[in-house]
Amino acid sequence: MPAASEPERRAVVLLSGGLDSYTAGAIARAEGFGLYALTVAYGQRHRVELEAARRVARALGVVRHVELPLDLAAFGGSVLTGAGDVPRDRAIGEGGIPTTYVPARNTVFLSLALAWAETLGASDIVIGVNAVDYSGYPDCRPEFIRAFESLAALATKAGAGGARFRVLAPLASLSKADIIRRGLALGLDYGLTHSCYDPRPGGRPCGRCDSCVLRAKGFAEAGARDPLVDGA
Numbered sequence: 001m002p003a004a005s006e007p008e009r010r011a012v013v014l015l016s017g018g019l020d021s022y023t024a025g026a027i028a029r030a031e032g033f034g035l036y037a038l039t040v041a042y043g044q045r046h047r048v049e050l051e052a053a054r055r056v057a058r059a060l061g062v063v064r065h066v067e068l069p070l071d072l073a074a075f076g077g078s079v080l081t082g083a084g085d086v087p088r089d090r091a092i093g094e095g096g097i098p099t100t101y102v103p104a105r106n107t108v109f110l111s112l113a114l115a116w117a118e119t120l121g122a123s124d125i126v127i128g129v130n131a132v133d134y135s136g137y138p139d140c141r142p143e144f145i146r147a148f149e150s151l152a153a154l155a156t157k158a159g160a161g162g163a164r165f166r167v168l169a170p171l172a173s174l175s176k177a178d179i180i181r182r183g184l185a186l187g188l189d190y191g192l193t194h195s196c197y198d199p200r201p202g203g204r205p206c207g208r209c210d211s212c213v214l215r216a217k218g219f220a221e222a223g224a225r226d227p228l229v230d231g232a
Contacts, residue, residue: 176218
C-alpha cells in the first residue's frame with residue numbers, strides 16, 4: 001500500500017516491530033487514520049526489532065516513519081538494556097514484575113508520541129499495549145492509559161486551548177489469540193514482525209523468553225501457524 005499524503009485524520013503510532021503494535025496500527029489504518037510511526041531505539045539488546053519496525057512501517061503504508069535514538073541503557077534497570085540475562089522458561093504471571101520491565105518506558109514513549117502529535121495537529125496516539133496476555137508490566141494497564149490522557153490535556157499547549165488527546169489502545173482487552181485473529185482478518189503478515197527478547201544469531205527467536213512463550217501460546221490458541229517458527 002503506498003504512503004498516504006496529508007490525511008485528514010492523523011495518528012501517531014508507537015511501532016516496535018512486534019505483532020501487537022503492527023496489529024494496533026493496522027486497526028487504526030482500517031479506521032481511516034493516516035499513520036505517523038514512531039520507533040524508539042532505546043538501547044535495547046534485541047535491536048533486530050528495529051529492522052522489523054521498518055518492514056512493518058512499509059507494510060502499513062505510513063505517511064512518515066521516525067526512528068528516534070534515546071539510550072535508556074544509560075540508566076540501566078532492565079535486562080532488555082543489558083542489565084543481566086533475559087529470563088527463560090519462566091511461569092508467566094508469577095513472581096511479580098519481571099526483569100524485562102524497562103523503567104517508565106511506556107511513559108517515556110507516549111510522551112515522545114504526544115510531542116509529535118501536538119506538532120502534527122493530531123489528537124490520537126496508538127499503542128499496542130495489552131492487559132490480558134502480558135508479562136506483568138504496570139504501564140500496560142488501562143488505568144495507566146487513562147491517566148496519561150489526563151496528563152496530556154494538562155501538559156500541552158493544545159490541551160490548554162481545549163484540545164483533547166486520545167490514547168488508542170485497541171488491544172487492551174484482547175487475548176494474544178484474539179489479537180492474532182484480528183490481525184489475520186486484516187490480512188497482516190506476521191512474518192514481518194519480531195517478538196523475541198533475546199534472539200539467536202541471525203535474529204531467530206529463542207522460543208523460551210516470556211515474549212516467545214506468549215506469542216506461541218497466542219498462535220496455538222488462534223489455531224494459526226507462526227511464520228517465524230513454521231517457515232510458512
